[in-house]
Amino acid sequence: MSTPSRSVRFIDVTLRDAHQCLWATRMTTAMMKDIAPRLDRAGFEAIDLVGGAVFDVCVRFLREDPWERMRILNTWVTETPLIIHTRGQSLFTFEFFADDVVALSAERFAANGMRYHTPYDPLNDTRNLVIPIQSARSHGIHTVPGLVYTWSPVHTDEYYARKARELVAIGIDGLFIKDPSGLLTPERAATLVPALKQAIGDLPLQLHSHCLSGLAPYVALQAIEHGVEVVHTATSTLANAASHPSTEKLVENCRRRGHDAPLDLEAVREVAERLDYIARVEGKPTGAPVEYDEFHFHHQVAGGMISNLKVQLEGVGLADRINEVLEEAGRVRADLGYPIVVSPFAQYIVTQAVLNVTAMDQGRPRYDSVPDEIRLYARGGYGEIAGTIAPDLYDRITRGAEPITERPGSLVYPQLEQLRRKRGPFASDDDLLLAAYYDDGQYSALKAAGPIQTEYRIMDTPLKTLMKEIANRPDVRAFHYIEKPRGG
Numbered sequence: 181m182s183t184p185s186r187s188v189r190f191i192d193v194t195l196r197d198a199h200q201c202l203w204a205t206r207m208t209t210a211m212m213k214d215i216a217p218r219l220d221r222a223g224f225e226a227i228d229l230v231g232g233a234v235f236d237v238c239v240r241f242l243r244e245d246p247w248e249r250m251r252i253l254n255t256w257v258t259e260t261p262l263i264i265h266t267r268g269q270s271l272f273t274f275e276f277f278a279d280d281v282v283a284l285s286a287e288r289f290a291a292n293g294m295r296y297h298t299p300y301d302p303l304n305d306t307r308n309l310v311i312p313i314q315s316a317r318s319h320g321i322h323t324v325p326g327l328v329y330t331w332s333p334v335h336t337d338e339y340y341a342r343k344a345r346e347l348v349a350i351g352i353d354g355l356f357i358k359d360p361s362g363l364l365t366p367e368r369a370a371t372l373v374p375a376l377k378q379a380i381g382d383l384p385l386q387l388h389s390h391c392l393s394g395l396a397p398y399v400a401l402q403a404i405e406h407g408v409e410v411v412h413t414a415t416s417t418l419a420n421a422a423s424h425p426s427t428e429k430l431v432e433n434c435r436r437r438g439h440d441a442p443l444d445l446e447a448v449r450e451v452a453e454r455l456d457y458i459a460r461v462e463g464k465p466t467g468a469p470v471e472y473d474e475f476h477f478h479h480q481v482a483g484g485m486i487s488n489l490k491v492q493l494e495g496v497g498l499a500d501r502i503n504e505v506l507e508e509a510g511r512v513r514a515d516l517g518y519p520i521v522v523s524p525f526a527q528y529i530v531t532q533a534v535l536n537v538t539a540m541d542q543g544r545p546r547y548d549s550v551p552d553e554i555r556l557y558a559r560g561g562y563g564e565i566a567g568t569i570a571p572d573l574y575d576r577i578t579r580g581a582e583p584i585t586e587r588p589g590s591l592v593y594p595q596l597e598q599l600r601r602k603r604g605p606f607a608s609d610d611d612l613l614l615a616a617y618y619d620d621g622q623y624s625a626l627k628a629a630g631p632i633q634t635e636y637r638i639m640d641t642p643l644k645t646l647m648k649e650i651a652n653r654p655d656v657r658a659f660h661y662i663e664k665p666r667g668g
Contacts, residue, residue, distance in 0.1 A: 187440040188404055189225040190427060191386065191412045194451065195253075196228040196265060198418035201390065203464045205237040209249050210636030211458055215415075215451045216256040222447040224260050225410055226296045226322075229253055231265030233523075235272035239614070239622055243629035247292050247610040252634060254293035261295035261322065267523075268301040269308040269589040272617060274524040276562075278592040279311050281616045286315035288610055300326035300358050302522050305563030306346040307587040313350050324386065326358035327376075331368075331477060332518035334567040337375040344379035356386035356412070357403075360522045361480045362393040366402040373406035386410035390422060392482060394472045397425040401433055415448055417455035420467035422482060428452070479506040480513070480521040481530060489530060501537065509533040515547075517567030519557065528553050550577050560584040 195216065199207035219227055230238070230246050238246045253262060269276050271285055289297065297316040301308040309325055316323045327343050329335075344355055355376065357364070364372070364387075377385055387408045389396040397420075400411050412424055419426035427448050434441040459466050481489070486502070493499050509521075512532045519525040532554055536546040556562065558569055558577045561584045569577070584591070599615055603623075606612040615623050 185438045185440065186404060186409070187442070188434050189410045190431070190441070190443055191226050191228060191263070191388075191410060192219050192222070192224045192415070192427065193228040193388075193412050193424055194219065194415045194418055194455070196230060196232075196234050196263070197388075197412075198414035198423045198467075200233050201422040201424075202418050202467055205233050206242070206464075208242055208636065209244055209252055209632045210634050212253065213256065213634055213636060215454050216253055218447045218451045218454075219415075220257040220260050222444045222451075223442055226261040226263050227257060228263040228265060228298075228412070229294075231263070231298075232267060232272060234265075239618055239626050243626055244632045245610075245614075245626060247288065247614075248632050250289075250292040250294055252632060262293065263296040263298055264289045264294040264321075266297070266299045266312060268299045268312050270302075271312075276308075276588050276592050277616065278595040279589055280594045280596045281613065282311045282589070283315045284596065284609060285613055286312065286319055286321065288613060289316065290319035290321055292610070295321060297321045297323040298326060298356065299323070300328055301563065302328060302520060302525055303563040303565070304328055304343050304520070305588075306343060306350065308563055308589060309347065310350055310587075311589060313347075313352060317351060317353070322353050324354040324356055324384075325352055326356045326388065328520045328522055329357050329359040329364055329372075329389075330361070330480065330518070330520045331363045332513075332567070334518050335520075337371050339566065340372060341375045341379040344376050348380055348383070352383065354384040354386060354410075355380050356388050356410070357408075359387070359389035359396070360520075361476070361482055362390040362396050363477060363480060364389055364399050364403075365395060366399055369399055369403045370406055373403050373408055377407040384409045386412065388412040388424070390424060390482070391420045391467075391470060392422055393476050394470045397430060397433075400425050400430055401437065404434065404439065405437075414467070415451045415455055417452045417459060417466050420469045421465075423467050426467075475503075475506070478510040481506060481509060481526060482521070485526055485530065493534070496534075496538075498534070498537070505530070505533050505537055508536050512536065515569065515573060516554070516558065517565040517569050519565070524553070525557070525562075528557065547573065547576055555579070555581070556584075561588060563588055 195212055199205060230249060235246045238244045238249060266272065269282060271277055271282065299309055299312040304327055313323050313325060325347055327340055347355060385408050387400055387403045389399060411430065413427040413430050414424040416426040416428050428445055431441045431443050431445055456466065490502055493502060493505065509529050512529050513519060513521065519529065521529060528551065531551055535549045539546060539548040555577055558574060559581055595616055596612065599612060603615050603620065606615065
């Protein structure tokens with residue numbers, strides 16, 4: 181049966197989420213120089229640039245000032261809005277910041293040229309999004325919050341519709357489904373998308389889904405049929421695996437179904453070629469489709485985190501018990517009222533699973549040892565819990581501490597004036613905020629690294645000729661300009 185033709189728009193995630201998934205967030209600003217203008221002319225609704233882990237890795241590992249990255253990219257991308265992506269009241273970290281920090285951050289996003297904001301809360305507690313949304317919109321930033329999707333008995337269509345109505349009441353410019361573990365199925369898209377569309381009315385609905393289950397490219401097509409207007413995609417080189425559907429293939433599939441997909445694929449293919457070149461000379465992986473695994477829907481842990489977990493388990497003599505730990509992670513999640521397996525709760529759930537497995541090995545009960553973060557979560561310290569925790573387990577975890585019912589951000593004292601007194605003076609509000617996000621060690625190392633280097637390579641030879649040389653020369657780095665590590 182034919183379906184009505186739709187006009188589909190696209191958001192590019194190559195410069196943020198794609199390399200976060202496949203390159204451990206290590207794409208430098210210089211690597212973007214040759215590809216950003218091509219993405220700019222391709223016709224995307226927006227280009228995802230910085231936020232979440234990217235902001236953090238820029239500071240801690242690349243020693244690149246994220247504010248400077250924003251300013252530089254605004255000289256390379258002049259037609260398409262650049263996206264700042266945040267964890268709501270937590271911004272770029274796992275901790276909650278005071279309202280004054282969140283409000284000033286929004287002001288600086290706008291001042292540094294960011295015109296599009298995609299905040300989310302890991303528990304979908306919309307109270308944690310009020311200040312981020314209202315502050316950004318007050319500075320003219322187009323703000324599209326995300327609702328984090330998961331599968332559980334309590335995360336029903338009505339749950340998501342209720343959350344969407346709460347966001348509409350705050351005031352938003354659109355909504356996106358954030359599916360970090362690739363759990364959305366075609367069958368669920370057929371009910372969830374219409375429920376959300378009814379809840380948000382004429383506001384556009386977007387889909388941001390990862391390919392961890394292998395379903396996302398097909399789910400995106402089905403979601404479009406049911407009303408999604410905007411899909412987040414990655415250039416093919418950095419698509420699939422833990423990343424997102426391929427821009428090129430999804431556009432082609434949309435057109436084959438009769439939909440209008442106004443994107444310049446030739447520009448995107450040029451980006452793909454250049455990314456392939458960078459991946460080869462830097463020894464970085466490119467994306468490939470993954471095989472469907474039913475077990476993934478039980479534990480819901482992202483692939484990158486599973487890789488890290490394997491290394492950590494080797495260190496404690498549990499290398500051969502990864503599946504047992506993941507099995508326990510699924511049980512822990514159910515015990516705790518079904519927190520969504522996204523940062524920081526993915527880390528907390530897996531940590532508790534390892535502790536439980538170790539405890540049982542030693543003849544001790546599960547939850548004999550509980551991290552402070554789990555105790556705070558159970559009390560409501562991070563926000564609203566979607567499900568319920570059994571009373572006996574709740575008492576054991578919280579040790580009789582009082583539940584927290586206030587908006588978490590309201591419990592954090594204003595921070596900016598104290599920072600100015602203790603660690604100032606600062607040359608700018610950007611520096612003040614960096615000091616709010618990071619301790620003096622990280623802040624000082626970043627400032628000592630100096631300006632961002634933007635010249636990644638000198639290409640006097642045509643790209644295709646270089647690509648042939650890459651395949652034949654083990655000493656490829658001898659003819660490729662590589663920056664020295666910044667800041668040690």
